[in-house]
Amino acid sequence: MIVLDPQNNVFTLHTKHTTYQMKADQYRVLLHSYYGPRVRDGDLSYLIQYADRGASPNPNEAGHRRDYSLDTLPQEYSTCGVGDYRLPSIEFGPEDGSRLADLRYVNCQLVPGKYSLEGLPAFHGQGWETLSVILRDPSSGVEVELLYGVCEEDDLITRAARLTNRGSGDVRLCQAMSLCLDLSRADLDLITFDGGHVRERNLDRAPLRPGVQGVGSVRGTSSHQHNPFVILCDHDAGEDHGVCYGAALLYSGSFLAAVERSQFEDARLVMGIHPHHFRWALAPGESFTAPEAALVCSPDGLTPMTHRFHRAIREHLIQDPHAGARRPVLINNWEATEFDFDAERLVDIAREGAALGMELFVLDDGWFGCRDTDDNSLGDWFVNEKKLPGGLKYLADEVNKLGMKFGLWVEPEMVCPDSNLFRAHPDYALQIPGRPPMLSRTQLVLDLSRKEVRDCIYDQLRKVLSSANIEYVKWDMNRPLTDVASFCLEGERQGELFHRYVLGVYELQERMLTDFPHLLLENCASGGGRFDPGMLYYSPQIWTSDNMDVVERLRIQEGTALIYPLSTMGAHVAACPSHTNGRSTPFETRGLVSLPGCFGYELDLTKLTEEELAMIPGQLENYRKYGPVFHGGDYYRLASYGENGEYDALMSVSKDKRTAVLDYVHVMSRQRRRDVLLPLRGLDAEKRYRSSETGEIRSGAGWMYGGLLLPNMKGDFLGKLIVLEAV
Ligand code: DGJ
DSSP states (O other): OEEEETTTTEEEEEOSSEEEEEEEOTTOOEEEEEEEEOOOOSOOGGGSOOOOOSSOOOOGGGTTOTTOOTTTSOBSSOOBSSSOOSOOSEEEEETTOOOOBOOEEEEEEEEESOOOOTTSOOOOSSSEEEEEEEEEOTTTOEEEEEEEEEETTTTEEEEEEEEEEOSSSOEEEEEEEEEEEEESOOOEEEEEEEEETTEEEEEEEEEOOSEEEEEEEOSSSSOSSBOSEEEEEETTOOSSSSOEEEEEEOOSSSEEEEEEEOTTSOEEEEEEEOOTTOOEEEOTTOEEEEEEEEEEEETTOHHHHHHHHHHHHHHHTSOTTSTTOOOOOEEEOHHHHTTOOOHHHHHHHHHHHHHHTOOEEEEOSOSBTTOSSTTSOTTOOSBOTTTSTTHHHHHHHHHHHTTOEEEEEEOTTEEOSSSHHHHHOGGGBOOOTTSOOOOBTTBEEBOTTSHHHHHHHHHHHHHHHHTTTEEEEEEOOOSOOOSOOOTTSOGGGGGGHHHHHHHHHHHHHHHHHHHSTTOEEEEOBTTBTTOSHHHHHHOSEEEOOSOOOHHHHHHHHHHHTTTSOGGGEEEEEEOSSOTTTOOOOOHHHHHHHHTTSEEEEESOGGGSOHHHHHHHHHHHHHHHHHHHHHHHSEEEEEEOHHHHSSEEEEEEEOTTSSEEEEEEEEOSOOOOSSOEEEOOOSOOTTSEEEETTTOOEEEHHIIIIIOEEEOOOOSSSEEEEEEEEEO
16 A cells, blocks of 8 residues: 655555655655554654764755765665765766766656556566656756555565656766665675576575675676575574565666665665666656566565565566466476487487376477587577478477477577578677677677567577477577677667667567467576576576586575575476586485476486386376475475585475475485474464374474474485375
């Protein structure tokens, strides 16, 4: 619910459990009063502290008031050049190079429903209200529209900013953040999700130190290295206690999430497009839209924060027809064959998969151009008939005859120097004229800011997708951006290219989904290099990581699932020894670790032992029965191998609380004197549940407050799936 008090210029956003408030003061500066657990009082601006701050500058109208400085007051959207020396949200200037943004409140408006952002991903659906607040910089005429989406039921607040040049001269933007959150305290921990290729989204937690800290990417993608999702929380916040603020950016390119602990012990979080190499020219009348950010405040720990993000992503970000739908069990040929396949080998794998009950066969890299190695043909999206006579149509038909769907890998953002496309249009690749561009995996990045480049790629894709019954696409992206220059942008406008590239990717995916509305799209970037909420708007699932070793996956999936629902995490049973780290683990455990995600297999089924093959029907049965509980229920972290070095456990409880599934992985054996005791969570204390493991029936309270005893397992890399059903 949005409450406006126009007399006092106090604007309040209430969700079910939280309150967010701002106030335009007597100088029309928009101050941030409060964000936290829900409070019903009207004006909370008494929380804004005006104390003599000594050497901080005062705005002109404040005269000699030593207690009024933008350097010390909590801002709703921080400025620059006018006395606030903390992290700016916006920076722009006229062509003369000066930089100053002095934003003052103009008016605000309550709009029913949720705003949308042209060309950018955004939360949507029912149950939203929008607040639009207009600020203006009097001298340049630059207007900033701050947009707030309030989803009361899901405790979600979204933010975005639209900047319009209402002045008469040209303006150059060099920073436009999506979110600024000033908290009047700094005794907080910062949690980020970091790593690299094959070790994405490992959780890192540290107390805020004085000054600026944070994460970001300047790679042109949201990256393997850092995720556009951060948490600020009480030092002692845990799963079910402590205040936590989670902030996520719906953006798939270079981003910044920075926090500053200031001299007065407050904390400012800004989040948005990374200012590195960012410029945007605004002629009079033109606008720029900063992507959407989403905020959740949980007064009682990390788990409720996770639940709110999971619900909001499932119900308000992922689009139909896949939003609540069960995802098919897939078999992907990549780790089985890499480039070494022909139609017969693929059909053999599909036949084996179909006989075992798999539902979707995915043909990965190597089907197009003359691609038998990874150093050629990207950009030539026509089938290699030598490898696949009869084309994709023949293959898809054969797969369909087996009762399976057919899916295809593509990497539309790239071009290899050894390709027809590059030979015909070398200028289609990003490059700085006169300098040989950097290769990575022997490929270059296409200049997707250009419509003719997008059209050329899309026309090829459309033909491919129309040539056969293709029901799933894996959209890969295997290198970061370098040589970020376009033949079609002049001078300073080259600074627009990073963002124009991302808009180009979004436009391509949007076009594809408009023309093929039933396509199930899975995004991927060398594994999980672009696992972000922006991508989830287009693809309901994302390939989590190229690392399929169960031990390392536990950590990757734990970090990922802190915000992203289990239904979005591609998770496959792969061959052993692991292609990433050489570790061998039992087939059964590989199944257990993948089960909570979008389940599938990525190995040569024709090479499995009889014993392994015999396990597959049981794994599929579990996915069919309990996949909906993992994907649609409430997820709880019970134990983290990363923390205890011994075992890992997660559980999901169905919405009606009648079924709970517990995925337990005993990673490393240790001589322990006692059995593992796991207090369960999320059950109905009054209901009685039977354990699939022992048949014992206990109350929800018993399982939760007493706990579940797991007799010690002998050996490493073992596990169990335990189901509790209400009786
Ligand atoms: C990287 C992806 O993450 C893999 O799953 C696979 O599709 C390869 N690319 C193919 O080149």
